[in-house]
Amino acid sequence: MTERNPQAADLSGYVALITGGSSGLGFEMAKQLLSQGAAVMIAARPGKRLENAAAALNAHGYHVHALPMDVTIEASVSDAAKWVEDHFDHLDMVVNDAGIGKNAPGMEDLPEDCHFYDIPVSTVRAVIETNFIGYFIVASKFVPIMLKQGRGSLVYVSTSTNTMTKPGQLPYGPSKAGAEAMAAIMANELREQGIMVNVICPGGFTDTPMAGKGMKEFFLQNHMPILPPTILNRTISFLASPLSNGISGEKIVGKDLDAWLMNKGITFG
Numbered sequence: 001m002t003e004r005n006p007q008a009a010d011l012s013g014y015v016a017l018i019t020g021g022s023s024g025l026g027f028e029m030a031k032q033l034l035s036q037g038a039a040v041m042i043a044a045r046p047g048k049r050l051e052n053a054a055a056a057l058n059a060h061g062y063h064v065h066a067l068p069m070d071v072t073i074e075a076s077v078s079d080a081a082k083w084v085e086d087h088f089d090h091l092d093m094v095v096n097d098a099g100i101g102k103n104a105p106g107m108e109d110l111p112e113d114c115h116f117y118d119i120p121v122s123t124v125r126a127v128i129e130t131n132f133i134g135y136f137i138v139a140s141k142f143v144p145i146m147l148k149q150g151r152g153s154l155v156y157v158s159t160s161t162n163t164m165t166k167p168g169q170l171p172y173g174p175s176k177a178g179a180e181a182m183a184a185i186m187a188n189e190l191r192e193q194g195i196m197v198n199v200i201c202p203g204g205f206t207d208t209p210m211a212g213k214g215m216k217e218f219f220l221q222n223h224m225p226i227l228p229p230t231i232l233n234r235t236i237s238f239l240a241s242p243l244s245n246g247i248s249g250e251k252i253v254g255k256d257l258d259a260w261l262m263n264k265g266i267t268f269g
């Protein structure tokens with residue numbers, strides 16, 4: 001039996017692709033949209049992680065499409081975009097979520113309080129390749145599908161603004177700052193074509209595999225708040241709803257969604 005959320009709006013016929021859907025925030029956002037009846041593709045690097053995630057979602061009675069795609073490889077993203085065009089007659093939403101942080105190659109052996117000069121240049125390149133260039137490649141291969149249909153929603157998963165410049169956040173913070181600047185340019189370039197581009201972020205440390213065990217223990221020991229991986233579910237559900245039509249160039253913080261909605265005079269769920 002398919003698990004449906006009776007409280008949430010029906011998204012039958014809505015088609016969404018979520019990169020980074022094999023884990024954490026992306027996995028939970030996929031589950032949310034599936035629970036509302038949307039057709040969802042989860043994209044991640046080929047392998048067991050993606051297969052297991054799809055199997056876990058399908059165990060709830062959903063029919064998620066697992067799309068193997070490495071966001072750092074242009075040909076891989078082009079192939080995935082072609083697959084989507086061949087299998088769906090439209091595409092409503094693309095979520096740029098795939099990212100790496102403290103789990104980037106070369107970071108494993110560095111202490112939490114390391115300085116930027118301790119970080120291998122190869123690590124910086126890997127983070128920028130995934131979090132910035134990866135977001136660009138995905139946008140540049142999937143937005144043309146939306147341009148043909150004259151509508152669509154592109155969503156960038158980012159981080160809290162203060163994380164971008166906080167000590168210890170190189171190269172992750174600047175990779176996200178760059179991605180947000182990219183999203184702002186795209187929002188301006190695409191507004192007239194009916195394509196919305198918005199940034200979302202959890203609003204704090206979130207309990208996902210990216211966070212790493214050491215980091216979670218640090219937060220627990222210091223009684224600091226830890227957000228659940230479902231923190232962006234209502235935000236993505238809002239962005240998939242007709243209530244978000246015309247909203248572009250915004251940054252919505254998941255944990256502050258209600259305040260953001262109130263500020264805009266929008267009643268949602």
Ligand SMILES: NC(=O)c1ccc[n+]([C@@H]2O[C@H](COP(=O)([O-])OP(=O)(O)OC[C@H]3O[C@@H](n4cnc5c(N)ncnc54)[C@H](OP(=O)(O)O)[C@@H]3O)[C@@H](O)[C@H]2O)c1
Nearest residue numbers: 020022023024025044045049070071097098099206208210
């Ligand atoms: N956790 C937090 O505290 C936090 C806070 C603010 C923002 N964020 C952002 O939220 C997003 C999701 O992170 P998360 O916390 O959910 O982490 P996560 O559980 O580690 O998920 C990261 C996802 O990215 C995918 N990915 C990594 N490199 C990829 C590549 N080259 N090609 C395709 N997919 C790739 C991973 O899939 P595979 O490994 O299977 O390829 C995985 O599905 C990231 O953009 C992150 O920066 C996280």
